[in-house]
Amino acid sequence: MTHTPTDPPRRAASGALVPVLAFAGIVVAVMQTLLVPVIKDLPQLLDTEPSDATWVLTSTLLSGAVATPIMGRLGDLYGKRRMLVSSLAVMVVGALVSAITSELMTMIVGRTLQGFAMGAIPLGIGLMRDMLPRERLGSAMALMSSSIGVGGGLALPAAALVAQHADWHTLFYGAAGLGALAIALTLIVVPESPARATGSFDLPGALGLSAGLVLFLLPITKGSDWGWTSGTTLGLFAAAAVVLVLWGVMELRLAAPLVDLRTTARPAVLFTNLASIMVGVSFYVVSLVLPQLLQLPKSTGYGLGQSMVVAGLLVAPLGLTMMFTAPVYARLSAKYGPKVTLILGMLIIAIGYGAGLGLMSAAWQSLVIAVVLGAGIGLAYSSLPALIVGAVPASETGAANGLNTLMRSIGTSVSSAVVGMVLANTANTVNGVAIPTLHGFRVSFLIATAAVAVGLLLALFLPGRTPAAEPRLRASSEEDLNLERAEEALRGFRGRVLDADGAPVAGARVTLIDPRGRRAGATLSGGDGGYVIAVPAQGAYVLAAKASGHAPLASSVTHAGDERAVGLDLSLPGETVTA
Numbered sequence: 001m002t003h004t005p006t007d008p009p010r011r012a013a014s015g016a017l018v019p020v021l022a023f024a025g026i027v028v029a030v031m032q033t034l035l036v037p038v039i040k041d042l043p044q045l046l047d048t049e050p051s052d053a054t055w056v057l058t059s060t061l062l063s064g065a066v067a068t069p070i071m072g073r074l075g076d077l078y079g080k081r082r083m084l085v086s087s088l089a090v091m092v093v094g095a096l097v098s099a100i101t102s103e104l105m106t107m108i109v110g111r112t113l114q115g116f117a118m119g120a121i122p123l124g125i126g127l128m129r130d131m132l133p134r135e136r137l138g139s140a141m142a143l144m145s146s147s148i149g150v151g152g153g154l155a156l157p158a159a160a161l162v163a164q165h166a167d168w169h170t171l172f173y174g175a176a177g178l179g180a181l182a183i184a185l186t187l188i189v190v191p192e193s194p195a196r197a198t199g200s201f202d203l204p205g206a207l208g209l210s211a212g213l214v215l216f217l218l219p220i221t222k223g224s225d226w227g228w229t230s231g232t233t234l235g236l237f238a239a240a241a242v243v244l245v246l247w248g249v250m251e252l253r254l255a256a257p258l259v260d261l262r263t264t265a266r267p268a269v270l271f272t273n274l275a276s277i278m279v280g281v282s283f284y285v286v287s288l289v290l291p292q293l294l295q296l297p298k299s300t301g302y303g304l305g306q307s308m309v310v311a312g313l314l315v316a317p318l319g320l321t322m323m324f325t326a327p328v329y330a331r332l333s334a335k336y337g338p339k340v341t342l343i344l345g346m347l348i349i350a351i352g353y354g355a356g357l358g359l360m361s362a363a364w365q366s367l368v369i370a371v372v373l374g375a376g377i378g379l380a381y382s383s384l385p386a387l388i389v390g391a392v393p394a395s396e397t398g399a400a401n402g403l404n405t406l407m408r409s410i411g412t413s414v415s416s417a418v419v420g421m422v423l424a425n426t427a428n429t430v431n432g433v434a435i436p437t438l439h440g441f442r443v444s445f446l447i448a449t450a451a452v453a454v455g456l457l458l459a460l461f462l463p464g465r466t467p468a469a470e471p472r473l474r475a476s477s478e479e480d481l482n483l484e485r486a487e488e489a490l491r492g493f494r495g496r497v498l499d500a501d502g503a504p505v506a507g508a509r510v511t512l513i514d515p516r517g518r519r520a521g522a523t524l525s526g527g528d529g530g531y532v533i534a535v536p537a538q539g540a541y542v543l544a545a546k547a548s549g550h551a552p553l554a555s556s557v558t559h560a561g562d563e564r565a566v567g568l569d570l571s572l573p574g575e576t577v578t579a
Helices: 007-012 017-033 038-045 057-078 078-101 104-131 136-165 168-190 203-226 231-253 267-295 307-317 317-334 337-354 364-389 394-425 438-459 471-475 477-487
Strands: 428-430 432-434 492-499 511-513 519-524 530-534 539-546 553-559 566-573 576-578
Touching: 017 057, 017 078, 017 136, 017 168, 038 057, 038 136, 038 307, 038 432, 057 078, 057 394, 057 566, 078 104, 078 168, 078 530, 104 136, 104 168, 104 394, 136 307, 136 317, 136 539, 168 438, 203 231, 203 394, 231 492, 231 539, 267 438, 307 317, 307 364, 317 337, 337 364, 337 438, 364 394, 364 432, 394 428, 394 438, 477 519, 492 553, 511 530, 519 530, 530 566, 539 576, 553 566
Parallel strands: 492 566
Antiparallel strands: 428 432, 492 530, 511 519, 511 539, 539 553, 566 576
């Protein structure tokens, strides 16, 4: 068989890959914050009640929470670029649907479709991991992560300018145009990743998760209208609990689940994920409150009377500060560890919201709040992936980070529903128009402060920094993190993936399959072809390896279950060679 190099061909064409994928992330952030400047006007624009109008925002966050694990799993199975383009295409369709309607239900349908673009963020990071050399991967993933903040910061004043001088539906036409441009650039510049996961798509799991989240958020949003003790509200909460428990039981029994829940049994992962929900709750409150406070007329006695454009410019530093905090986090984490930076970030968030209770009387005070909260949220969000990587073995890193992303999305979804409900219930009606009150804004800030306080308490239960964790958290890429974390696994297999000439094969997918045909672990070979994979228990396994340009290999192996690593080199194509 003629040997075809795996890495150089696909990486040589990646010069524009990072900016194109980052642009896709910015487009997603633009879509998410598109309606923030016109939140207070949504009831009039859609001819509906304020509590119903909040579904225009909640539906996007909810579908985004569901789409993140679904599109990530589909990308692993069928191609990350393909699913990235599909996510953006669904967003474009949703934007066009919203652009041609002023009817509430149709608008909600359009915004729900737009929420599926949130799956583009983990897909873009996955493409970077698969396509880029390790020395470029760390900075590229940082840029992709910060694109959410950059996009949000740019979208607020831009959307305000458009909404102030043109019909508000123009916002959706603009989002559709940006989405179409991102699709075109992706198809032209970004190659498809050759990496594929084994198994099949968990459709029942996707449906169960979607149903459970909807059943949970619907009574939160409408509980004040139905009555918190009404049969409908309590029945939906009970149904949500039943559906999510059954979904969890089903996921634990599947060989290839939509979301791997087993990692949540470890305290380090459990407390990190719970803290992630609290940070997600606090993150979205400021985006809902400050634009409305800034735009309310001064005649209310507390409104700051700013235009939509000025309000957007004053809130924009929130996202920009998140981006600029990244290098500060890197230095602090290297010296003190991600647990300390998470606690520090949440302390800064609590200070920001606490001070914000008394800083609502001038426009410049909103700018101060945005900068302080941006710094705290930036530190906290940057800490979460490092904590997850340091707490799980290499074979579970991808599943654990996917679940953590979902937890953050659930936090922002709950925040949108709860704060929307609070503002609607505390609003004053003037000439038939509901006006949010200063009391409602302060209650919203108190909710965010309480969420951060709970997050701080949870973070205190995280395990402290260990010397072994230091090099792992300073690794230059996720591939390095996986390999260095796996180096500590004593019970398993380790070796190198080689081609027919004995040269190392980088980026090969190595999968461990148990006697029942289920995936027991997976990893990628490093730049030197090295791999390390842990085994859950003693017994017979199949160790499979595949890489682009090579025939796949599947070898029967046995591990005694003792605390040692069995040396095993995998030769592509050909037989297994004992190291």
